[in-house]
Amino acid sequence: MPHAPHAPRTTTAIVAHGAGDLRVETVTVRAPAPHEAVVSVAYGGICGSDLHYWRHGAVGESVLRAPMVLGHEVVGTVLRPAADGSGPAEGTPVAVHPATHEPTTVRFPGDRPNLSPGVRYLGSAARFPHTEGAFAGEVVLPAAMLRALPPGTDLVAAALAEPAAVAWHAVAQAGDLTGRRVLVVGSGPIGALAVAVAARAGAGEIVAVDLHDRPRRIAAEAGATRTLDAADTEAVAAVDADVVIESSGNHRGLASAIRGATRGGTVVMVGLPPLGDQPVQVAYAITRELRLVGSFRFNDEIDEVIAALADGSLAVGPVVTHTFPAAEAHRAFAVAADASVSGKVLLAF
Structure with a gap:
């Protein structure tokens, strides 16, 4: 048969x-x-x-x-x-x-x-x-x-490894973070991973922002030196950060990121907002000569992430x-x- x-x-x-x-x-x-x-x-x-x-x-x-x-x-x-x-x-x-x-x-x-x-x-x-x-x-x-x-x-x-590579790519867009003050707006998974990557990169201070307490606690455990409630826009604006990682993906977060950056600072936009026009005070970016940089996915950074996960340097x-x-x-x-x-x-x- x-x-x-x-x-x-x-x-x-x-x-x-x-x-x-x-x-x-x-x-x-x-x-x-x-x-x-x-x-x-x-x-x-x-x-x-x-x-x-x-x-x-x-x-x-x-x-x-x-x-x-x-x-x-x-x-x-x-x-x-x-x-x-x-x-x-x-x-x-x-x-x-x-x-x-x-x-x-x-x-x-x-x-x-x-x-x-x-x-x-x-x-x-x-x-x-x-x-x-x-x-x-x-x-x-x-x-x-x-x-x-x-x-x-x-x-x-x-x-x-994959979302950490997204965060790694975003942090790399800002250049050398050694000793610099970093503001992370939006402390969901990508934001929290950006905190961890920034800590590994030698940032001197990392301020994490979110509307909710749980993400702020996670960001603190990942390496943030302090956290802020996103609703306290004046406190966020007062951070005066050298580098801002915007990972909330909404126009309010981007507005806070622009206001929270120091004059001549860099804002990396990794959070993806909905399609269409976004109401943001771009005048702040112009008069302060901010560098606004997009960040989309990643290339081979996943290999660096895997090595950092293996040696324990990325928590x-x-x-x-x-x-x-x-x-x-x-x-x-x-x-x-x-x-x-x-x-x-x-x-x-």
């Missing part, structure tokens, strides 16, 4: 079907191409973009047109290495760089591939068909995305506040959406 064909492998995944429609589903694990590896996912961090797809069915102009697996902040172990021999070997613990690059005719600086419109990001509806994410028990990923973790690296800490532990089994994704997303009670929320697969 002929042998029956092998049944396709399946795994549990977190899938967004539309606004308010998040499902824990069983999905098929597709067969990998020669340059792809199969990764057993250990943890996935819930990002603001994941929350937007869940709550609104869109992130800005990236609108869900079909069900999509969420997630781009993941760590795990190589279950099946790439058949072409590229990438880490079986059993290697890995973090994931979620970007791939496709050719484009649009101009961008060659040394800054994060600015290329040809970038595809895991768990993104920017294009159709959508780029599936990695919130699943097993995922098939290009081996080039995988970053081997040094022996002994804590997987929970490594789950923050991200306080930023993780909750871990939920993947089966409790609805509860996890609800907690992650409440900035007053949570920092980074992880899903355990």
Whole structure:
């Protein structure tokens, strides 16, 4: 008798079907191409973009047109290495760089591939068909995305490698922080990680700002020398910071960042506000000759982050506040959406 064909492998995944429609589903694990590896996912961090797809069915102009697996902040172990021999070997613990690059005719600086419109990001509806994410028990990923973790690296800490790389890139936009006074506006996960990165970079003083007490406490544990209530705009304006990292992503935060910067200072804008005009007193930036700098995602900074996590010089532990089994994704997303009670929320697969 002929042998029956092998049944396709399946795994549990977190899938967004539309606004308010998040499902824990069983999905098929597709067969990998020669340059792809199969990764057993250990943890996935819930990002603001994941929350937007869940709550609104869109992130800005990236609108869900079909069900999509969420997630781009993941760590795990190589279950099946790439058949072409590229990438880490079986059993290697890995973090994931979620970007791939496709050719484009649009101009961008060659040394800054994060600015290329040809970038595809895991768990993104920017294009159709959508780029599936990695919130699943097993995922098939290009081996080039995988970053081997040094022996002994804590997987929970490594789950923050991707957002920490966003913060690392943002802090680097300001230049040398040695001995400088840094103001971080918005102490959610990216802001708290920016505090940790700034502390590692030798900042002399770090003032963290948020509307809620819990994020301010997390920022203090991550390295902030003092914290302020965002509602106290006069106190924020009086900080007189050499460098400001704006990570709140709203116009009020940006206004506070501009007012809180010293004359001739630098404001790095990493928080992404909604599309459209933003009411901000730009006159302050002009008359004080502020340097306003955008910061978008990252390039290879994730490699530096992984090294810093491995040697213990980047302390991200306080930023993780909750871990939920993947089966409790609805509860996890609800907690992650409440900035007053949570920092980074992880899903355990």
